[in-house]
Amino acid sequence: MTRIDDVARLAGVSTATVSRALRGLPTVSAATRRRVLAAAEQLDYEVSPSASRLAGGRTGTVAVVVPRITRWFFSTVVEAVEEYLHESGYDLLLYNLGGREQVRQRVLRTANLHKRVDAMMLVATPLRPADLTALASLDLPGVTISSGSRVPRWPCVRIDDVAAARTATRHLLDLGHHRIAHISGDPDDELAFTTHLDRRRGYQAELRAAGLPLDPSLDVESTFTIDGGNRATAELLARGGAPPTAILAACDEMAMGAMTALRDAGLRVPQDVSVIGIDDHDLAGVLGLSTVAQPAAEQGRLAARILLDPLGARTLGPVVGQRGAGHDTPVILPTRLVVRDSTAPPRAH
Amino acid sequence: MTRIDDVARLAGVSTATVSRALRGLPTVSAATRRRVLAAAEQLDYEVSPSASRLAGGRTGTVAVVVPRITRWFFSTVVEAVEEYLHESGYDLLLYNLGGREQVRQRVLRTANLHKRVDAMMLVATPLRPADLTALASLDLPGVTISSGSRVPRWPCVRIDDVAAARTATRHLLDLGHHRIAHISGDPDDELAFTTHLDRRRGYQAELRAAGLPLDPSLDVESTFTIDGGNRATAELLARGGAPPTAILAACDEMAMGAMTALRDAGLRVPQDVSVIGIDDHDLAGVLGLSTVAQPAAEQGRLAARILLDPLGARTLGPVVGQRGAGHDTPVILPTRLVVRDSTAPPRAH
DNA sequence: CTGAAAGCGCTTACAG
DNA sequence: CTGAAAGCGCTTACAG
Numbered sequence: 001m002t003r004i005d006d007v008a009r010l011a012g013v014s015t016a017t018v019s020r021a022l023r024g025l026p027t028v029s030a031a032t033r034r035r036v037l038a039a040a041e042q043l044d045y046e047v048s049p050s051a052s053r054l055a056g057g058r059t060g061t062v063a064v065v066v067p068r069i070t071r072w073f074f075s076t077v078v079e080a081v082e083e084y085l086h087e088s089g090y091d092l093l094l095y096n097l098g099g100r101e102q103v104r105q106r107v108l109r110t111a112n113l114h115k116r117v118d119a120m121m122l123v124a125t126p127l128r129p130a131d132l133t134a135l136a137s138l139d140l141p142g143v144t145i146s147s148g149s150r151v152p153r154w155p156c157v158r159i160d161d162v163a164a165a166r167t168a169t170r171h172l173l174d175l176g177h178h179r180i181a182h183i184s185g186d187p188d189d190e191l192a193f194t195t196h197l198d199r200r201r202g203y204q205a206e207l208r209a210a211g212l213p214l215d216p217s218l219d220v221e222s223t224f225t226i227d228g229g230n231r232a233t234a235e236l237l238a239r240g241g242a243p244p245t246a247i248l249a250a251c252d253e254m255a256m257g258a259m260t261a262l263r264d265a266g267l268r269v270p271q272d273v274s275v276i277g278i279d280d281h282d283l284a285g286v287l288g289l290s291t292v293a294q295p296a297a298e299q300g301r302l303a304a305r306i307l308l309d310p311l312g313a314r315t316l317g318p319v320v321g322q323r324g325a326g327h328d329t330p331v332i333l334p335t336r337l338v339v340r341d342s343t344a345p346p347r348a349h
Numbered sequence: 350m351t352r353i354d355d356v357a358r359l360a361g362v363s364t365a366t367v368s369r370a371l372r373g374l375p376t377v378s379a380a381t382r383r384r385v386l387a388a389a390e391q392l393d394y395e396v397s398p399s400a401s402r403l404a405g406g407r408t409g410t411v412a413v414v415v416p417r418i419t420r421w422f423f424s425t426v427v428e429a430v431e432e433y434l435h436e437s438g439y440d441l442l443l444y445n446l447g448g449r450e451q452v453r454q455r456v457l458r459t460a461n462l463h464k465r466v467d468a469m470m471l472v473a474t475p476l477r478p479a480d481l482t483a484l485a486s487l488d489l490p491g492v493t494i495s496s497g498s499r500v501p502r503w504p505c506v507r508i509d510d511v512a513a514a515r516t517a518t519r520h521l522l523d524l525g526h527h528r529i530a531h532i533s534g535d536p537d538d539e540l541a542f543t544t545h546l547d548r549r550r551g552y553q554a555e556l557r558a559a560g561l562p563l564d565p566s567l568d569v570e571s572t573f574t575i576d577g578g579n580r581a582t583a584e585l586l587a588r589g590g591a592p593p594t595a596i597l598a599a600c601d602e603m604a605m606g607a608m609t610a611l612r613d614a615g616l617r618v619p620q621d622v623s624v625i626g627i628d629d630h631d632l633a634g635v636l637g638l639s640t641v642a643q644p645a646a647e648q649g650r651l652a653a654r655i656l657l658d659p660l661g662a663r664t665l666g667p668v669v670g671q672r673g674a675g676h677d678t679p680v681i682l683p684t685r686l687v688v689r690d691s692t693a694p695p696r697a698h
Numbered sequence: 699c700t701g702a703a704a705g706c707g708c709t710t711a712c713a714g
Numbered sequence: 715c716t717g718a719a720a721g722c723g724c725t726t727a728c729a730g
Contacts, residue, residue: 400723
C-alpha cells in the first residue's frame with residue numbers, strides 16, 4: 001500500500017504539501033501541485049479514509065435514514081440522494097428503520113453517529129422529544145424531507161400535503177361526487193408516519209369549503225400500504241349505508257389496495273367508484289390511477305444539495321462553520337393533478 | 350468528547366485493557382471487564398470509528414452495489430441486507446449504479462474501496478474482465494447475488510433462472526397454450542443485466558421439450574422495465590400474423606407493462622391473452638398477476654450471512670484469514686409458481 | 699490477565 | 715508557498 005510519504009518522497013516535497021495539493025487547497029503553487037499529482041498518479045496513490053478522518057475530523061459520509069427503502073417514495077428519494085452525494089465525493093450510509101422502534105432509537109439516539117458521519121438526512125422520520133434532544137446534542141448538520149419530521153435549525157424539503165389532498169378532493173368534487181370517502185394512515189402505524197394527518201386535513205378542508213358535511217363513516221384509518229388500502233376499503237364497503245361514489249386514498253399504495261378491494265367486491269373503477277391517490281407511484285400509470293403527483297427525486301436532490309452546500313463538497317478544505325442558520329422555513333415543492341382512468345363522474349341514479 | 354484514556358483512568362486500567370474489554374475479547378478478567386463497562390457507561394463513551402479503523406485495519410463497513418434501488422428486487426434485497434448488517438454491527442455503504450457506466454467503473458475499479466470497507470456485495474452487477482481484475486487486486490471478501498455476476502472465489506446466492514422460466518412456460522403449456530410469446534431484456538440495456546438470457550433459455554427449453562417450434566416473431570427484446578414490457582407487447586401485437594394466446598414476461602415489471610399494452614389494444618387478460626411474469630413483485634397480487642416467485646429478501650439475508658460469518662461479526666476480534674475458499678458452488682434458492690388471475694386456458698376458436 | 703509503547707496514515711496549526 | 719512536528723484516538727504485538 002503506498003502511503004503519503006511515498007508520494008512526498010517521489011515528488012520531493014513534504015507530506016503536508018502532498019496533502020494540500022491532493023485536496024486542491026489553494027495554497028500550493030501550480031508547479032508543485034503538478035509534481036505531486038504526477039507522483040500520486042504514478043504510484044497509484046489513494047488517501048486512506050480512516051487516517052484522513054482521524055486527522056481531519058471529517059468523514060466524507062452522510063447518514064440517510066428512511067422508514068422503508070422498499071416503498072416507492074423512499075427508494076426514489078434515496079436514488080436521487082445517492083447520485084448527488086457520490087457526485088459530490090460523499091459516501092452514503094443507509095439506515096432503514098423498518099418499523100423497528102429499537103432501531104429507530106439506536107440510529108437517532110446513538111451518541112456515536114457524529115463520529116461516523118458529517119451530516120444526516122432524515123426522510124419522513126417522526127421525532128419524539130427524546131430524539132430531538134439526542135439530535136441536538138449530536139450537533140450535526142442535517143436536513144429533513146417530508147412534513148413528518150422537523151428538527152429545529154435543520155432545513156426541510158417537502159410538499160404541501162394539505163394542499164395535495166385538497167387538489168385531489170377538488171378533482172372528485174368537480175366530477176360531481178358528493179359521497180367521497182377517505183382512507184388514510186393510522187397513528188398506530190409501526191412506522192409512525194404523520195403525513196396522513198395533513199392529508200386528512202386537506203380532505204376535510206376541501207369538503208367543508210364545498211359545504212359538504214364530514215361523514216365519519218366515510219373516513220377509515222388503516223396502514224399506509226397496499227394491504228392497508230385493501231383492508232380499509234373492505235371495511236368501508238362492509239359498513240352498510242350508502243357506499244361512497246369516490247375514494248381519496250392518502251397515498252397511491254393505499255389507492256392500489258382500494259382498487260383491488262373494489263374489484264373483489266364486484267365494483268368497477270371508475271364506473272361504480274372513482275379512486276384517486278397521492279404520490280404518482282411508478283405503477284400509477286400501469287394501473288391507470290389518477291393521482292396528485294409529488295416530485296420525489298427532486299425532493300431528494302434538493303435536500304442533498306441544501307445539506308452539502310454549506311459543507312463545501314468535494315474540496316474538503318477546512319470546515320467553515322455556517323451551519324445553515326435561518327433555515328427555519330421549509331422549502332415546499334409543487335404537486336400536480338394527474339388524471340388517468342380511475343376517476344370519472346358518478347353514475348346517474 | 351470522552352476518549353479511551355478517560356475510561357481507562359476511571360476504571361484504573363490501561364487503554365489496552367479498555368479496548369479489549371469493550372470489544373469483548375476473551376483475555377480480560379470478569380471483574381476488570383465489569384469495571385471497564387461501568388466506567389464507559391458512566392462517561393457515555395463511544396469508540397471513535399476513525400481511530401479504531403486506522404489502528405485496527407477494519408472498517409466495520411460493507412459496500413452494497415445495486416443496479417437500481419428503485420426496483421422491487423433490489424430494494425427488497427437491500428432491506429434484508431441492511432437489517433442483517435446492522436444487527437451484526439456493520440454499516441452499509443450504498444452504491445446505486447443507475448445505468449451510469451462511469452459510476453460502475455468508479456465503484457468497481459477504484460483502488461480506494463478496500464480502505465473504506467471490509468467486504469462488498471454485488472447484486473446483479475455484470476462484470477467485465479477489467480472489473481474482475483480490479484476486484485481481484487482489491488483482495489476483498491465479497492459475495493454476489495444473481496447469476497448475472499460471478500466473481501472467482503466469491504460465494505454467490507441466486508435462483509435458477511432457467512428453471513423459473515421453464516416453470517412459467519410449463520404453466521402456460523399446461524393450460525393449453527401453444528402460441529406463447531416471450532418478452533425479455535435487451536443486451537443493450539444500460540444496466541447490462543444478463544438475467545434475461547437465462548430466462549429466455551428456460552422459455553426455449555420448455556417449448557422444445559413440449560415439441561413446439563421456436564417462433565422468432567414471438568420473441569421480443571426490450572428493456573427490463575414496465576415501459577419495456579409495454580413497448581415489447583405493442584410491438585408483438587403490431588407484427589401481424591396470429592397473435593400469441595399467452596405471454597411470458599422475463600420479469601413482473603415487464604408483465605405489468607404487457608398488461609397495460611394489452612388493455613390499450615382492447616384485449617382482455619386473461620380471456621384474450623394470458624400473462625405470466627417472474628419475481629412476485631409487491632404489486633403482483635394487486636394486479637392479479639400470475640408469476641414464478643423468487644425469494645428476494647432471503648437471498649439478501651443469506652448473502653449477508655455468508656459474507657459476514659467468516660469476518661467474525663460484532664466481536665470484531667483480530668481478523669482470521671479464512672476467505673471462503675471452496676465457495677465456488679452458487680447457493681440456489683427455490684422458486685415457486687403463484688397462479689393468480691392473469692392466466693387461463695386459451696379461448697376455444 | 700494486563701500494561702508500556704509503538705504505530706496506524708493522515709491533517710493542521712505554527713513558523714518561516 | 716512550504717516544512718517539521720505534534721496530534722487525531724485507537725489497536726496490537728511484545729513482554730511479563
